[in-house]
Amino acid sequence: MYTQAMDTQGKEPEDKTLRSVEERALLQRFDANIDDGGFIEAKDWMPENYRRTLVRQISQHAHSEIVGMLPEGNWISRAPTLKRKAILLAKVQDEGGHGLYLYAAAETLGTSRDELLAALHSGKAKYSSIFNYPTLTWADVGTIGWLVDGAAIMNQVPICRCSYAPYARAMIRICREESFHQRQGFDSLLVMMQNGTEAQKAMVQDAVNRWWWPCLMMFGPPDDQSPNTAQGMRWGIKRVSNDELRQKFVDATVEQAKVLGVTLPDPDLKWNEERGHWDFGTIDWDEFWNVVNGNGPCNRERLAARVKAWEEGAWVREAALAHADKQAQRQPKAA
Numbered sequence: 001m002y003t004q005a006m007d008t009q010g011k012e013p014e015d016k017t018l019r020s021v022e023e024r025a026l027l028q029r030f031d032a033n034i035d036d037g038g039f040i041e042a043k044d045w046m047p048e049n050y051r052r053t054l055v056r057q058i059s060q061h062a063h064s065e066i067v068g069m070l071p072e073g074n075w076i077s078r079a080p081t082l083k084r085k086a087i088l089l090a091k092v093q094d095e096g097g098h099g100l101y102l103y104a105a106a107e108t109l110g111t112s113r114d115e116l117l118a119a120l121h122s123g124k125a126k127y128s129s130i131f132n133y134p135t136l137t138w139a140d141v142g143t144i145g146w147l148v149d150g151a152a153i154m155n156q157v158p159i160c161r162c163s164y165a166p167y168a169r170a171m172i173r174i175c176r177e178e179s180f181h182q183r184q185g186f187d188s189l190l191v192m193m194q195n196g197t198e199a200q201k202a203m204v205q206d207a208v209n210r211w212w213w214p215c216l217m218m219f220g221p222p223d224d225q226s227p228n229t230a231q232g233m234r235w236g237i238k239r240v241s242n243d244e245l246r247q248k249f250v251d252a253t254v255e256q257a258k259v260l261g262v263t264l265p266d267p268d269l270k271w272n273e274e275r276g277h278w279d280f281g282t283i284d285w286d287e288f289w290n291v292v293n294g295n296g297p298c299n300r301e302r303l304a305a306r307v308k309a310w311e312e313g314a315w316v317r318e319a320a321l322a323h324a325d326k327q328a329q330r331q332p333k334a335a
Contacts, residue, residue, distance in 0.1 A: 030046060030047065039168065040163055040165060042165075053231070053235070058109075059116045059125055062098075063126070064127040065099035066095070068127075069092050071131060071140070071144065076088050076089055091145075102167075120306065121306065123294065128218060129218065131302060132296030132302060133214055133296065139192065139203040139207035141188065142185045143211045144211070145184050146182060146186045146189055146260075147215045148211065148218070149178050149181040149182040150252070151218045152182075153178050153182055155219060156174065156175050156178065158240045163236030164237065189262075193260050193261045201261075204260075204262060208265070213283065213284065215249075217288040219243075219246040219249070229241055247278075251278055266280050268280060268282075
């Protein structure tokens with residue numbers, strides 16, 4: 001899902017830096033550690049391209065969590081029951097927490113949170129394309145839980161083994177919570193499909209029809225069009241390729257759709273006995289790149305909401321800094 005950052009902002013420039021003898025030794029030690037399946041900590045030496053790739057991926061992941069609060073947050077005041085409202089409040093709060101974990105992980109690489117957010121607000125940094133689609137009905141909330149969070153889990157579980165240890169550690173808790181979100185979304189849809197009116201069932205099918213293809217795009221472009229996947233996998237930042245993750249998601253979701261009683265909107269979807277996988281239709285990559293480049297249904301709305309929140313929250317940040325300064329002044333000076 002959030003490793004779209006590897007593919008949507010161009011190919012990382014090749015590192016042609018002339019290195020000293022000491023740097024070459026450090027690079028050899030780094031490569032050996034990666035080859036052995038080891039982890040890199042924040043204070044360890046690392047190549048500059050490795051650092052830049054991580055900042056780009058982790059920051060995009062963090063931005064996606066924060067922007068991802070908006071489509072569902074839009075429905076908190078309109079949830080159909082108190083129970084569903086409480087569940088949705090908890091989920092949106094979880095997403096905010098995920099963003100904070102990830103911004104903290106990115107900061108360990110030497111980039112401040114202010115820099116990360118400035119890049120988002122200026123449009124320089126990206127977030128997942130999926131969050132630029134509107135939530136038109138209550139069924140969209142359940143469908144996001146089932147499909148969007150399901151795709152997120154498929155992508156994020158391998159990141160728990162990312163070679164950069166602070167990122168990997170953050171992902172362990174995030175994946176546990178995302179797994180709960182996926183089950184909650186599935187349960188919400190199942191209730192509507194089993195106990196709902198015909199209009200509610202039609203609402204669920206309509207939501208699935210609209211979200212299915214954008215969810216398949218979440219994994220990023222095909223492997224042969226992914227400029228940074230090979231290097232990302234070489235460094236252990238990315239563990240599974242885009243196409244492998246997408247296929248795994250389709251295989252799992254087809255069976256879940258049968259339980260729900262919904263139809264996936266792909267006439268080419270059929271079981272391939274020889275491959276042992278489900279074949280699926282052609283993805284509209286023109287739509288994907290159009291959304292990535294800022295021309296999706298909600299791109300401007302989402303970015304404007306984040307900029308507005310940042311500007312209106314300035315007084316909170318200023319007050320927190322003033323309080324911290326006052327507390328520091330009260331501390332006794334060291335002898």
